[in-house]
Amino acid sequence: MTAHIDAFDRYRHGHSILHRLDPRLKVVIVVAYIVSNSLLPDGAWSAFTAAWLVLLLANALAGLGITYTFKRSFVALPFALAAVTVLFVPEGNPLVDVHIMRSTFLVTDAGLVRFGSIVARSWLSVQMAILLVTVTQFPDLIHAWEHLRVPRILTTVVAFLYRYLFVLSDEVLRLLRAREARSAAAPGHRAGGSLAWRARGAGHLAGQLFVRSYERSDRIYQAMLARGYSGHIRTLNPHDVHLRDWLVAFVALILIAALQWLGWR
Amino acid sequence: MYFSPVVLHIPDGFLSLTVALVCWLLTVVLVGLAISKTNRSLGDRQVPLMGVMAAFIFAAQMINFPVAGGTSGHLIGGALAAVLLGPWAAMIVMTAVIAVQALLLQDGGLVAMGANILNMGLLTVAISAGLYRVVARRSAQVRLLVCGAAAWLAVLAGALATSLELWLSSTVSLQVVVPAMLGLHAVIGVGEALITVAAVAFLLRTRPDLVTNGADGPAGLGWVAAGLALSALTLLLVPFASSDPDGLERVARDLGFLARGQPRFGPLIDYAFAGLADTPAASIGAGLVGALVVLAAILVVGRALRGRS
Numbered sequence: 332m333t334a335h336i337d338a339f340d341r342y343r344h345g346h347s348i349l350h351r352l353d354p355r356l357k358v359v360i361v362v363a364y365i366v367s368n369s370l371l372p373d374g375a376w377s378a379f380t381a382a383w384l385v386l387l388l389a390n391a392l393a394g395l396g397i398t399y400t401f402k403r404s405f406v407a408l409p410f411a412l413a414a415v416t417v418l419f420v421p422e423g424n425p426l427v428d429v430h431i432m433r434s435t436f437l438v439t440d441a442g443l444v445r446f447g448s449i450v451a452r453s454w455l456s457v458q459m460a461i462l463l464v465t466v467t468q469f470p471d472l473i474h475a476w477e478h479l480r481v482p483r484i485l486t487t488v489v490a491f492l493y494r495y496l497f498v499l500s501d502e503v504l505r506l507l508r509a510r511e512a513r514s515a516a517a518p519g520h521r522a523g524g525s526l527a528w529r530a531r532g533a534g535h536l537a538g539q540l541f542v543r544s545y546e547r548s549d550r551i552y553q554a555m556l557a558r559g560y561s562g563h564i565r566t567l568n569p570h571d572v573h574l575r576d577w578l579v580a581f582v583a584l585i586l587i588a589a590l591q592w593l594g595w596r
Numbered sequence: 597m598y599f600s601p602v603v604l605h606i607p608d609g610f611l612s613l614t615v616a617l618v619c620w621l622l623t624v625v626l627v628g629l630a631i632s633k634t635n636r637s638l639g640d641r642q643v644p645l646m647g648v649m650a651a652f653i654f655a656a657q658m659i660n661f662p663v664a665g666g667t668s669g670h671l672i673g674g675a676l677a678a679v680l681l682g683p684w685a686a687m688i689v690m691t692a693v694i695a696v697q698a699l700l701l702q703d704g705g706l707v708a709m710g711a712n713i714l715n716m717g718l719l720t721v722a723i724s725a726g727l728y729r730v731v732a733r734r735s736a737q738v739r740l741l742v743c744g745a746a747a748w749l750a751v752l753a754g755a756l757a758t759s760l761e762l763w764l765s766s767t768v769s770l771q772v773v774v775p776a777m778l779g780l781h782a783v784i785g786v787g788e789a790l791i792t793v794a795a796v797a798f799l800l801r802t803r804p805d806l807v808t809n810g811a812d813g814p815a816g817l818g819w820v821a822a823g824l825a826l827s828a829l830t831l832l833l834v835p836f837a838s839s840d841p842d843g844l845e846r847v848a849r850d851l852g853f854l855a856r857g858q859p860r861f862g863p864l865i866d867y868a869f870a871g872l873a874d875t876p877a878a879s880i881g882a883g884l885v886g887a888l889v890v891l892a893a894i895l896v897v898g899r900a901l902r903g904r905s
Contacts, residue, residue, distance in 0.1 A: 340700065365707050369613045410607050413762065413777075416769040449767055453609030453705075460608070460702050472699065482631050484643060488692045491647020492654060496696070499648075499655035507659070527790065533661035534794020537671060540656055541680065541795065542803055548648035552641060562643070 341403070341464045347394040349466045353576040354475035360583045361463045365456040367587045371594040373448040378594030382455050385586055389459070393466050400458040400465070414449045418442040469493050474566050483563060495551070499544055506536045604672075604716050604758050604781075605697065608705025612765035619761065620710030623691075626718050630687040637684075646685055650692040653677055659791070672784075674720025674754075675747035675792045680799070680807060683725035683819055690717030715757045719826065720750035726823010729816045736800050743796050744789040746823075751785035752778065753830040756837065770845060775838045 344350075349357070364382075371378050387397045420442040427438040464472070470490065477486050510532065552560075611619075634642070653673040660670040673693070677686035694713050697703040704712040727746040731738050759777040762768045799807050837844050 362706060365608050365705070366613065368609060369611070369616070369707060410605075410610065413768050413773055414610065416772045417767065419769065445766075449609055451609075453607045456608035456705060456707075457702050460698075460706055464700060464702075469700065482628075484631050484635060485627070485688065485692065487643050488647045488650055488688060489696060491644055492650040492692050492696055493700075495648050495651035496654055499651045500658065503655040503658050529661040530787065530790030531794040533659050533670075534791045534796075535798045536659050537656045537676065537791055537795040538798030538802070540659070541652055541799060542806070544648050544652040544655075545645075545806060548645045551648065552644045555644065 340469060341461065342468050343395065343465050345394050345466065347392060347466065348579065349389065349393040349462075352466075352579055353570060353572045354467050354471045355478045355570070356572065356576055356580045357463060357467055358472070358475050358479065360580060360587075361459050363584060363587050364459050367590055368452045368456050370591065371448075371452070374444040375448070375594035378590050379448070379451045379455065381593055382590050385590070386455060386458055386462075389462055393462060395462075395465065400461045403461050404454060404458045411450050411453070414446055417445045417449070420445060468568075470566055471568055471570075474568075474570060478570060487563065495544075495547075498547075499540070502543055503536075503540055506540060510536065604712070604754055605694075605704035606708040606711055606715075606758060606762070607702075608707050610705075610765065610767045611708050611711055611761060612767075613707075615761050615765045616707050616711060619714050623710040623713045623718065627687060627691050627713070630684040630691075633684045634688060642685075646681070646689055647692075649677070649681060649685075650689045650696075653689060653693050654696065661787075661791070670787060671791050672716060672720065672751060672754075672788055674716060675724035675743065675750050675788065676795055678721040678724035678746075679728050679743055679792070679796055683721055683816075686721045686725065687718055690721055693717070711758075711761050715754045715761070719753050719757055722819070722822050723750040723753055723826050723830070724823070725816075726819045726821070727827060729819050729823065736797075740793050740797055740800075744793040746827075747792040748782075748785040748789040749827055749830060751781050751788050752834065753826060755781035756830055756834060760837070770837070771842075778834055778838055 364385075368382060371382075386400065390397045390399050393399075418438045420439055424440050425437040426440055426443065429438060467475075470493070473486050473490050473493070476489075477483065634646075653676070656671050656673055656676070658670075674686070674690055677689050680686075681689060691713050694704065694717050695709060698706060698709050698712065724743075724746040727742055727749070728739070731742045755777045756774075759768065759770075759774045762773065763770045796807065
């Protein structure tokens, strides 16, 4: 069991128009789309539907099949639980009584609209974010940030994090497997010690991981110096914005503006 | 599962744009400060180290331990990073971790990222670093004790900030979500505290040279003040928010944080809690008892660890 790159990275190789689009324009478009979703008023169902159609179009343009991001979009769902409470906004007309523990909650139409809108916004936004990393290699994304004036120290730390994430994940999986191998339990018998004992075990794993990471960072630095590292990370992909990129970005921003118009009409 | 998500990661769509932008503003200012401070004090040598440390925090979040009934405790890492790396470096490291979680795993949104960095990265680090600096020159046992208490409080502060931001975006009702979030994270925080204490104790025993934060250099009075102030604010707001949400709502409305036209979560919700102890005194009492239980637990663990060394 090793953490291969696909355990974390969603990038899917391709040559579609979205794959080839300049990364910084992709970041700008995705952020604009997400901001546009937050700006749409509650209950703007036609605009939410149109935003969903834009998303399907983007999926198709990326050559992934139109349901690609939908299948991977359930990560944000648990959080919707927190928003369930807005169902009971006292404004608006009551629809259904819910009885929980001798108390009566009224689900109102205003609450239902608010809840639906929050879930729609979040679900559309998370799908667009998934699409971004599906059609952009992570190092290119980091490079895009550099162009967008994110401080270099931050992008470099993120680049190292990405590079060593997989190495240290392997390390942690080895530690966890070793713990697993030493944690045999006979059927019918309680295994393991007290809560504090188990927590101490986990803490020792974390401490051990820290020591190994620290020592590794030293070797990494020496190896990088030996290969000519000069304090910043290079990429082979030239990031030039062509006319075609500007055109795609222009069309995308027009579409987003149209969504706003539809929502506030 | 490789990665167990933390409840605190807010996805996009749950924060109003105003709240998201205010959080981004605070985050940008604080991270910018952290970058200028670390740029001054660190050489090229330290940047790869911070990157590997960020990967360490990311990987350490995969370490879990069974608690009871199929639930497991695991690490968020703000306190551990603060103690091991010092506050400014820890802030940059946590920012990188949260940014990569949002970008790569969609764990937390992009526009909501400012709020997530603020809640889980900056707030937790400021509280832990500040409290730890108070006792940086004391005995190992005192340091471990404060380390655990700080880790617990930091998780609670993160949960409080998260629920307040959601409430100001009128995405959740204060009356239900604040007690639920704080209750849940009071438990999650115990796991965080136990793992943090055990990890630091392990390092103090095996590689004391790596745990140097605060023991050298100036005392960092600013951090001490910030840590104490944020802790005090958390300890004051937690009982107030969970016992008297209507009061909090009124204060926010008077200060202009809540718009007049915003949907108000009215007294209907209160019926659910009418049977429970509702008075501020009872709630503060419960909070104090909880804090004492955690302190006692940490004390016992600290003693056990001490006995081993």
